[in-house]
Amino acid sequence: MNKKGCPEEYPITLKINGFEVAVFQLTNQDLEDWVHGYLFSEGMIQAANDIQSIQCDEDSGTLAVTLTEGFDPETIFSKKKHYTAGCGRGVTFFSMTDVKTFTKIHSETTYLLSYILKKRSEFAKLSPLYAETGGMHGACIVYPNGEITVREDIGRHNAVDKIIGHALRTNCRPEELILLTTGRVSYEMLSKAAKFGFPVIGSRTAATKQAVQLAKYLNIEVVGYLRGRMSISYSSFGRVINDLEERTAVVHPIENGF
Template sequence: MHKKSCPEEYPITLVVNGYEVAVFQLTHQDLEDWAYGYLFSEGLIEHKNDIVSLKVEPDFGAIRVVLGNDIDAEKMLSKKKHYTAGCGRGVTFFSMTDVKTFTKVKSKKSYRLSDLLKRRAEFAKNSPLYLETGGMHGACIVNEAGEMTVREDIGRHNAVDKVIGHAVRQGLNPKNLILLTTGRVSYEMLSKAAKFGFSIIGSRTAATKQAVQLARYLNIELVGYLRGKMAIVYTSTGRVIDDVTEQAGTQPNLRVLP
């Protein structure tokens, strides 16, 4: 019997301009990416240059961030907190009503189902912490060339923050990227993706009803159960083309919900 190591998680306090935002359960890898991604997802920064300094102190369980003077961090952080569901519990300052004010996606770019399934399989093979422990979530962004960046964490929403943080730090254009995740897509996960501007989000598991409603409203293509040769499309933007059924000549692999 192969014995896997246990996944790790640590309490990390995020401190912004001297204000303690919350204590998050995080995996130690890629904490700078997480901080950039979380602050962007929550509307505290719009560009990487909005951060004057960022210091990760894993031995003290803290990440200390100083934002530019034109950022009203106190006003944002005084909003009501919404605690996220699932592993690696987090906190968001956006309600569903807030998310509906985000810019709607206008991309007309389409993707073949076979490509999404292929990328999902490659993603699984390039998730070292999951392969080592069997207990990690992952998120991945794929560019037009098929190149992928993978980040992992004990929490599904933390992993998404990490890949968004990488994209923000690298100045990547969301119009040219696909977001894939191992975790359930809930409304706060959808809000993170919507804030960055992804036009398509794929998951190996389900999406909640609230996430589907928001995706439809914001014109985001939301795909669940990307496994083997099947998928469920919760939305109807037409960005996912079922070329798998055509090749196999079998029953539809792409189920589009009304």
């Protein structure tokens, strides 16, 4: 019998300019990337240099963030909290109505489906925490030259925040990137990708109906069930060229609510 280690998760309190935002369940790795990605995804910062400092107190499990500009807690905390679905507890202050106001994505870059499947396979091989425990989620970005960067976490939304934070800190151009994730693409996952500006999202599993509706509204291409030589196209804007048509499917969720 093969033995694997247990995934680790930590309750970490996020404070901004002294104000407590929430307690998050996180994997204790790449936390500065997570801070940048989460704050950007929630509209609390617009660029990496909006953060003046990040102090981590491991004894108390606290991340204390100081922003370069003043932080108005009433602007954020007056919004209703939405707890994220799935593993690892997260919170977002964006509703689906808020996400509909995001800038629509415009990109003419195209990719072969076989290329995305290949990168999905490379992503799996470059996920050490998953290999060690079998219980981690991951997110990665694929650069124009084909290289990839991976971030992992107990929560799928945390992993996406971490990879967005990395992309933000390294001045990546979102229109040139592919976002791949191991987790289900729900509306809050789609909103994070939309906020940064990814034109293509790929997942090894499904997308929810709400996420697909938002993707179609915001011009984001979503491809799910990337496994082996198979996939499902949830929204198509001509960016992913299906060169494996006989092994793929196109789904058309019911359009309502928009």
